Amino acid sequence: MGSLNSRKRLEANRERRLNLDTAAIIQSIKDRFPGAVAEQTPGWVTINKENLIDVARFLKDGPSEFSSLHCLTAVDRKETVEVVYHFYSFKQRIMLTVKVILPNADLVIDSLTPLWGAADWLEREVYDLFGVRFQNHHDLRRIMNPDSWTDHPLRKDFKMAGFIPRPVK
């Protein structure tokens, strides 16, 4: 059991170090782009949508070298849609979660395809499932569903003929 405890301690140390590093990175974003960070929590950082492309470029080409856009998705919060980015830095071994909150009336955001090739399909998927339009995306088409569809199925208010919800007991 001793080894297990020491391992837990090691993990806790690592977690603390990661948090410190993440805080330093967020601080560097704040220094570079005053007013860009709307909210900061231990798990993620919320960025204003106007600053997204600049912050992303800074993250990629700046000292922290977030060379990989690991994951991109969205969460429908009914009044708003959160677009969630997971950036990863192989150099620092840090995963940074960045969120951008879009109001339902204006689901438009800058595309990150000029920076990461991975953004291409991931943004198309978010467009297909949530209806978020990515500006400057070179090929914003539906990826999963037929092109003829008009709805975005992962929205909470999605309705469709032939859709059978699971009966609730």
Added chain:
Amino acid sequence: MAVNEKILGSEYIEKVPGGGFVLARTDDLFNWAKGASLWPLTFGLACCAIEMMATGASHFDIDRFGSGVFRASPRQCDVMIVSGTICIKMKETIKRLYDQMPEPKYVIAMGNCAISGGIFYHDSYSVVKGVEETGIPVDVFVAGCPPRPENLLHGIIKLQEKIRSKQGKTA
């Protein structure tokens, strides 16, 4: 050739007393032969396709039932094993594949997804609820998620029985 009472389809064959040949109705004979060489379409949709591959491999050896010749073109096939979930985008393609197959043609719906949508029946916006919704008639349903290879072999044997008992379509 000496007629062995135990051979498959022997109930259709009449022995001529003392002769070295047999008489049979051509329909019966053709159906008997058809059942013994069902060429399936190499057509994998989802998880069940892996079990279909396993059935075709040496351990389960689908060749024992004359169905080992998987063809990549629908124009050379007798039986379509619909192995997996059918989604809205794939619906038209499956119908077209079926239409391209020459008569007589048979369909095995392999797995719960091909039968009814299975585990994806509820809460799914893109899954077609079974192969029959695409307008393809199904001869044999093989249940399971995915069905075990033995189960698929059982389905093929049932299809053979169906063909030989003249319930199957004759061209």
Added chain:
Amino acid sequence: MELQELIINMGPQHPSTHGVLYLQLKLNGEVVLDCQPHIGYLHRSIEKIAENRSLTQFIAFTDRLDYMASMNNNLGFCLAAEKLLGITAPPRAQYIRVIVAELNRIASHLLAISTFAQDLGAYATPLFYALRDREKILQIFDQLCGQRLTYNYLRVGGVSGDIPVGVDLLIKDFISYERRMLAEYQDLLTGNIIFCVRSKKIGILPKELAINYGVTGTSLRASGVKWDLRKDEPYLAYDKFDFNIPTGQNGDSFDRYYVRMVEMEESLKIIEQALGALPEGDPVAKVNKVFRPTGETYMRTENPRGELGFYIVGDGNPFPYRLKVRSPSFSNLSVISHLVKGLNISDLVCVLGSLDIVMGEIDR
């Protein structure tokens, strides 16, 4: 004679596209000028379904994402759920999980290399050999949980049942058997001149391009990046085992194949160590019957195809508010149009086979 550009459709029903993938190819003679993949032919709305299933119920759906490596999917999801709920699986469960995950990695790689060889013209022999070996792994899983392909074996907090009596002997037998067999495959394939000529210097994926497109797993390692989550961000008990991470130099199709080949030997090493040091105790932690996740988490694990990530958002209900599956094949396939320009169609099949994609997790 003047050649003209021709657009042909490859798929969605094609024996070499490994599932229902549709490639639109622009050709000049036999040379590929442009390749446009179209996906979504197996889009089963798993992420929508997840919003109406409890965490335990959803484990069954993860089986059907990457159906070649269901155990690894189970593992990825259970670890994500445990991270969100703050549960730790007991040591015995962790070791069992390592064993089943590595066994399934071997099963998946076996099928990957054999279908790849089949695509290159080695008709039937490698496939039958590999499926014969894979069958032994499936028999072990069959005894473990009663299923051959979709196991639903792991639970949040452990595994659904302990290893039955006698199965550890089966695994031991398999290790020595597979060591022998892998040496044979190395002779048959790696030493095969036709195989090498067909796959070397085909579909070269540079390191920077791979990282930029989020390519992970064997394809990334073949491009020379020594990166494996089992080593670099160890989960379960992986930090206790001694194993190497094979990498390639050129990032071509042959390297992707070869990395998989060596990885299987490393997996055998891990299984042997885990089986030898299997701790006593319960295979499952004492957990609540109903989980009510709150907050959000992102957890990724090393699947046979790359990094599988689960992003779970909870709002206090038994059902997750949102669940996103970050699938490795999705990112690995998105890079294909860069790899195949200027190659022949037959080489495109080679590149596609070496990327080892599974449509179930691309389309979800």
